[in-house]
Amino acid sequence: MVGKITVIGAGNVGATCAQRAAEKELADVVLVDVVEGMPQGKALDLCEAAPVEKHDARLLGTNDYADTAGSDVIIVTAGIARKPGMSRDDLIKTNAGIVKATVERAAPLSPEAVIIVVSNPLDAMCHVALKASGMPPRQVIGMAGVLDSARFRYFIAEALDVSVENTHAFVLGGHGDTMVPLPRFSTVAGIPITELLPADKIAALCQRTAQGGAEIVSLLKTGSAYYAPASAAVEMAEAILKDKKKILPCAAYLQGQYGYNDLYIGVPVKLGKGGVLDVVEIKLTADEKAALDNSAGAVQKLVELLAELGY
Template sequence: MHRRKVGIIGTGAVGATAAYSLCMMGTCNEIVLFDIAEGVAKGKAIDIAQSSHYAPNSTIVTAAESPADVNDCDIVVITAGVPRKGDMTREDLLMINAKIMKTVVEDVKTYSPDAVIICVSNPLDVMTYVIQKMTGWERNRIIGMAGALDGARMAYQIYNKLGYGAGQIGTLVIGDHGQNMIPLPQKVQVGDVPVNELLSKAEMEEIIERTRTGGAEIVKYLGTSGYYAPGRAIAYMVEALLNDSRIVVSSSVLLDGEYGYSDVTAGVPVVLGKNGVEKIIEIDLDSETIEKFKISVDSINENIAILKQNKFFD
């Protein structure tokens, strides 16, 4: 990763905030933005580039005129996709976003064949699977961003409950990025103190529920989903890859026997470094968590099955 060049495809609020965060941290040499909505990438690229004047390192930020301009990237972040609208079924949304993904992935394969891809498009785990199948690349190079965001949301809820330990709260969330996500309080520490020594089971249950509905809570106030935390979570992962930090963060990856599952993408703790996923960490799960994880994986597989029934992968 000598050039430290990052492509971001889809420059809505989340993609643009990821770019801005990377700029403020001075993480990359170059960021290229692409969006199918005319002018959006250009306008945001100019604005973000001007903001980098006050960052620790200057970053070149440009807008791609066409997918061919998102080339030779070390990392490509994909946030492209449409949100679910009123009369859309889950199947409609899946098919629309999978087709968008197919087009995007073809371009990435052509113009940035050595990149690591971070998928942010929803439904997250299924789209990560689509990218995996469409590229045929090694699984360490396709990563779904979920646990980094859900973990930050969980840390926020724990801090709100405790009133101390901000920045010292470890978090771990596995499973799907959605209603069946599984926050694991038994694996969480504040500083060096296990969280279950600081909070009751009832308090932890409330934190888990609030983590799960964390996105919906923001929608309630803003009328739109959050973008600062997702954008920063993306940037955090990009930094780990570019800096070979070898951090542990839960991410959606293709399982090949880990946790007893294969040919499905789900959130599990992984080590992120210069090659993408350097290692998948298998932690011991109690019987209750094993059952929850199964429900989570089954829900992802149901969606993958819809794509297969519609002959999407043929």
């Protein structure tokens, strides 16, 4: 197997990332966690599924970061999950410390790796990972837009009774209640959904997308989403490992693009070997830009809170 993916955190998201990556035969996978036995047990379980799933990816569960050395992609899922009534922002104090500690241990062992942050609040945790890693911004990105767009795509397909494969969508901005779904860039077989659905229905789909994570948290009651987040992170990893130069909405560090500086925000990027190859700037309407400014402002407040906390 060519390539190596490290997944930090062997909880539901991390273990599912390992499963998705192995079954796609993207690379060998190292699953690392501080809890003794958990990553080893989950990795062994996945290895024993390999003959049935017909893949030859090797999986290693470990508590030792030395085993992660030479990784091409590092997916950071470590942190506490949301519970009912909690926002992603409520997680900031605890998860900032966890992300900082894990990235500081992993990054020096894999200086050429691309770090994909999944831990919430995602945009803020990208800032923590960037500082902790010492890597160029193009090598530290956040998984948000792929997940949010996938949710939007599913809701569109459900509303129109069409295949999800026919749907495309873009969701920009921070990974939270202020995210910005863009209906006029969202299509079914190339047809904008603005021509297929009434405005009130589109507004309802946009609102459901923004609340997509909270909806699942309220149903599960004891955890948060993990199947779709894992799939989204692995799609990004695949684009990087295969140098696909795929246009995906990701949390990227902006330095002037869209009018923002030194801020992680969800935008379309060209993703390939080495991480972000380019930020794709699209022309927004005044209303869309205002919504994106509002989302960026919410992220900026979290970054300022991180500074107050010493991150």
